[in-house]
Amino acid sequence: MTSSLSNVPDASGRFGEFGRRFVPETLMHALEELTREYEKAKQDPSFQAELDDLLKNYVGRPNPLYFAERLTQHCGGGKIFFKREDLNHTGAHKINNTIGQALLTMRMGKKRVIAETGAGQHGVASAVACARFGIECIVYMGEEDIRRQKLNVFNMKMMGAEVRGVTSGSRTLRDAVNEAMRDWMSSVETTHYIIGSVIGPHPFPMMVRDFQSVIGKEARAQCLEQTGRLPDHVIACVGGGSNSAGMFYPFIDDASVKLTGVEAGGRGPEPGEHASTLSYGAKGVLHGSFGYVLQDDDGQTMDVHSISAGLDYPGVGPEHSYWKDSGRVNYTAITDDEALEGFQTMAKLEGIIPAIESSHAIAHAIKAARESGPDETIVVCLSGRGDKDVNEVARLLGREI
């Protein structure tokens, strides 16, 4: 039996009261077309077979569920396991979604793709998928993020993508989404917009969650195989919320499994100092969907801060908003400093350099492990590797590379 919590969204894209489509009329027809095309693809065994083949032979799935023995000893509590999305081709979970959407782009006969990126991981994953299928690729990226993520910018260009710097607003992920939407307004007949997170108008939040759910499905089966039972606790970081949605969704109906989403606590709880949308935001509209938003009393989106470009976003996916209000998922925040410490602990004890986004989940997992007994199992989504972050981390630690 399917519980109502996992049986969302409805045909109009509602997760409870959240989601829907708040976009200009010019985009509505394309969204209806995309919804139909995606439903058809889901029913088509050849689409799933092609996707599975690419995930196995191109992305390198399934990736391991790894028992972190030394980190577990260090914490002295529950057993910590990592779902190794960092071992995917491109080094992050984003490719699970871009491969799926690139296949859809081919089915729709569109020849051009646009994407937005914050940390650059989604931009790289889009560039990779487009190179693989021979599709033109334009990536919108805030100038501030281009500065923070030079390596990814170089990689995108190597694979033939055009990176367009965005100079409006805060010059980060939110502004990159705005610019991509504007491009799409005039190119929608020939172009597909590969949104990189579980945000935006219906069907994007559902579609991205579905493509990312391979993370949670594998982790669930691997945990059962390795430990003989389900995990007690699953933890993932939340910016827009794609790795966490993919990780949590297959566990939603497992009532015994505690789910925790970790947001960017930045420098502290004052407005403008963090990006903890679910902890401090209010209901509202951003980028085409209804959900929690960091905004002022007039509904103007607020500037946000995080050490991590991938979590530096003032909105969050509508399904996370739904999970928060239903109480199914707990949301908490980890500060910049705690994430930096998690980053270093992980490197020293496990020989794994994590993405600074994933370091938020690691830092919370360390706390959770200390508060739990040795019989408990904690599964953490290690959503990406940290090569892209070493320059910024070195700068913050006052070291030279």
Next chain:
Amino acid sequence: MTTSISEKFAQVKSENRMAFMPFITAGDPDLETTVAVLKELAAQGVDLIEIGFPYSDPIADGPVIQESYTRALNNKFHVRELFESLNELSADKSVSLPPLVAMVSYAIIFRYGADRFLQEAAGAGFSGLIVPDLPGDEASEFADQVKASELDLVQLVSPLTPEERTKRIVQSASGFIYCISVAGTTGVRDDLPPELTAHLESLRQLTDLPLAVGFGISNPEHVNTLRGKADGFIIGSAIVKQFAAFSDASQKREDIIERIGEYAGKMAAATRG
């Protein structure tokens, strides 16, 4: 007092011309200027005025209006203060304003509180609303609230809107239909697309509401192209780009307002052919 949108379109039609609706951003660069420009536009005989509420993430707008919104927000624009300024202006018996139409994101309406927003907007003299991120499908509940406040809810139709959608959209619309001339964002363009004529003709079959064309219009030649096909037109970016001059210390405020007035007067004259 302001007249209603439908009365205005009926009057314009009886004069055998098109309605001209300039767009300005509220609070660019401050509300005092907004009020001064509103008076100037009224004096130039424009038929309606569209007032844009600055929004931090305007995805339907091109760079000119985005920058205008940013200037207003940097200068701490607040919705409540706009309503207060308009209340004061409508108390000024020496000024006769044409119908005012609010262009406002649903993000702002929702956060402000839909009931409170509609009540205060009506009180401040608005006759209708355009909510660019609330497409017909999402609008039915809100359309009822708007109607209860005795305001019009103007709906947008894009060249990419299929006929089936258009039929549903015109059902919940009132005041006029905002016909987007091109698939894209707001901004000045050299020519109007040739498909526009056919689009307007097909729309005319589906609704008796006035058809007003927006996006890309900036000169009397554009207006001539629309004559006999549309009931009105909207000019945004060509006016709003002149507001950048207010932050130029070497220019006098009165001169800039006079230039905006001259341009509006020229376009108002163009409605008569």
